[in-house]
Amino acid sequence: MAGRFYIYLFLLLLSCQYSSAQYSKQLLLAEDYFDKNMHYTALDMLEKMDVNKLSKADKAFRSYLLASGYTYVGHEDKAFEYYLKAKAQYKEADSIDKAMDINIDIAYLISAQDYNKNNYIKYIEEYQQYVTKQKDTIKIAKGYCNMAVWMLDNKENERSRDYYLKALKFAEEKNNIDLLARIYHNVAVVYNERLQKPDSALYYLKKDREIVNSSGTVDDLCSNYINVASSYHHKQDYDKAIEYLHLAESLPIQKYTLRTKQYIYEFLAGNYQMKGDIKNAYKYLVLNKQFADSLKSEEQNIAINDIQTKYKTKEKELENQLLRSDNETNRILIYTFTGLLAASLVIGFLVFKNAKRKEKILKQEKLIEQQKLEKALKEYELQSIDLMLEGQEKERQRIANDLHDNLGSMLATLKLNFENLKIRKNELREEENRLYQKTDELIEEAYQKVRRMAHAKNAGVFASEGLIPTLKKLAEKISIPGKLLIEVNAFGFDERLENKMEIAIFRMVQELSTNIIKHSGATEASVQLTNHDDNINIIIEDNGVGMDTNIIGKADGMGLDSIKKKTEQLGGTFTIDSKKGKGTTIIIDLPI
Structure with a gap:
């Protein structure tokens, strides 16, 4: 419990802190209001600013202050939105360092939620890749610390420890005292609470205490004592644990007073209970309850x-x-x-x-x-997928155009030149004539292949043929005689659909057909498409080995999660009915 609390406090301490001397007076005033806990006053001032009159740097700093402010008052969705905006605006203002630093703020925001915890690793990784290229030793160390927190979240305890130790090398190299103390503290927590190695924890806590005694705060010392007590608790030396908890209790701490006292009394009760001292265990359990109640109803107590x-x-x-x-x-x-x-x-x-x-x-x-x-x-993730698909479509069209305009033209010219040689074939020997004939055939075949590839534009949906003929050609090409037969049946497709919808449906069916070939072991499969005027129903069935539907959304390796997300983005539904040994049925409904 203690380890968890202080690790998240550490991540907060690593969040961005910018020098604000370069910004406008109005923004500096808003920042000052935040420092004085006048959060709503500052937010109101920032929201009413005329953004059009701000410089690029001021726009970015305004978005960053709004994100920080909405984090303070508990509006995490708005905070997330403004962090992303600030990141983009700092990039536009050529402040790449600050844009990358915001990744740590976003990671902290997401990590504090009960859900979405796995989503913040990409922001830490982006930050880490950037600072590694910049060779900024302190920032590299901080990035490793944040990676360690993420590993701890995902119960990869040894990897968490290893990242802290990597960070420790960089911090020692620069002799950054404050960062060293934080790393000593947190790696000790990992040894205590996750790896059950209290002696190793005590070693690092001693190093932390040496720094805290010379340049730290009373709150830092209290934190150290609590974790030392935890080490002795794990060693079953309950007297020593109680001794350090009383030392922590006696300190005049300034931050999180009620919460810290509540934890100390809870821990004291537990250690007295392990000793068999029921009287003192009960005494501190009562104190723990009192401080818990105080923490929940501090405002109402003041009023009463x-x-x-x-x-x-x-x-x-x-x-x-x-x-x-x-x-x-x-x-x-x-x-x-x-x-x-x-x-x-x-x-x-x-x-x-x-x-x-x-x-x-x-x-x-x-x-x-x-x-x-x-x-x-979720919306941000879907937009990213959509942009990726759009980029793929543009790249395919570019390649098709290059084949048609460049390589196709070259082959056509080569063929014309070769035709001129054929005119003179009567002047050549019989053996050379055969060689020219063979070469002519090869050129013709290459030209036709390039021509077919160039005409396969619009992501595989032939502009002159439409969705259904293209799907039938796809089924005919990938069917394997004697091994796999794929049939396509369509109903109600008297008119063409919007090109974007045809491309989306073709890609889904193509991906699912590929999965049938690679993974199902099926001998028969069918694709049934029905146009109901207001929606399109797609049913894909096979008689293969089936699958475990619990893998969807857990990196299944089959593209099913991407298809599901694309379906949801189009406002549709994606359903899988499959059992081991009994084949698979996938149903997709898309609104028109």
Whole structure:
């Protein structure tokens, strides 16, 4: 538990921090508001800025500040959107270093979610590749640290440790004290909590403490003591663990006070329990519960305490008046006192109830923001796939044009020259005539092949023939006599579809047919397409060995996940019905 908490704190400390001296005064003022925890004031100021009047650098910094601000207030989907925008704008402003640094902010944002954790590795890898090329030693070390966090997330504990040790070499080379302390601390956590090697953990925690004692903070020292206690707990030396936890408890820490105290008391209770000291175990378990409650309802306690203070002040005033008043006045004051008491209790109850309601609303808002971030990530991924497919289509068309315009023309010229030689064939010997005849045949065959390839434009969908004839030709070409027969049946395709839709359907059927040949072991397969006017239904069946449908979305190696995502992007549905030994049926429905 401790290791997890402090590792994520470390990743936060590695996020981008830019020198802001070059930016406009208005942006610097917004940044100052963020530093003073005036987040909504800063966000409002940034949103109202006239972007058209900003320089490229100011536009990028504004997007970065908005992303940071929305992270503070829990709007992760907006934060993700502005981080991507800031990254693109810094590239446009030729600030590649800053654009690459934002990858770490994005990685931290995604890693803090309950879902999508695997999505942030690509941002760390992009950052790492860039800083490696730049030969920036400190940034390389930080990149390795973030890779280590990702490995720990995916339970690759040994690889996590190895990345921390790689980072350690670079940090030692530059003698970066702050970074060294963080790496010592986190590699110790890996040894403690994941590799069960407490002695190794103690070795690195000692190195961390030497730095912290000379240049660190009280909070850093508290963190060190907690993890030393964890090491002794794993060594079953519960007395030593308790000793270091009491040392941590005695420190006047400044950050995460309630959360840290809660953890210390929980850990103390556990160690006392392992010793068999039930009395102290119960004592610290109660303290842990109290701090947990304080952490959840700190705001409502402040409100209730305020009411109680006002009530006690009023009560004291009423007592003084009662001493100086006659009997009739006393009765009035008593009634007043009773009314105030009742009102205070009602207000206290309402404040408590309102705090509970706010807590519930905050949880719901957090879930909604998380869902928005998931949607943004998914849309970004689909856009990337679409751009990749579009690039492939353009490249295919370029190759077809080159074949037709360049190589085709050359072969045609060569053929004409050879025809001139044939005119003179009567002057040649019989053996040379045969050689010319053979050469003529080879040139003709090469020319026709190039011509066929050049005409196969529009990603395999022949412009003059359309989708259905092209699919039937595909089935005829890939069918293997005596081994595999693929049939194509189409209904309702009296008119051509939009070219983009025909290309998409052709690519899907082509990919799925290739999978049947490579993986299914089938002898028969059918492709049935039906045009229902408002949607197209595609059913692809084979009598092969079947598959495990749980592999979809887990790097299946068969392209099924890409087809599924492309189908969803087109607003359709993708369904697989397959059992081992009983063939496979794939159903795709696409709206028109």
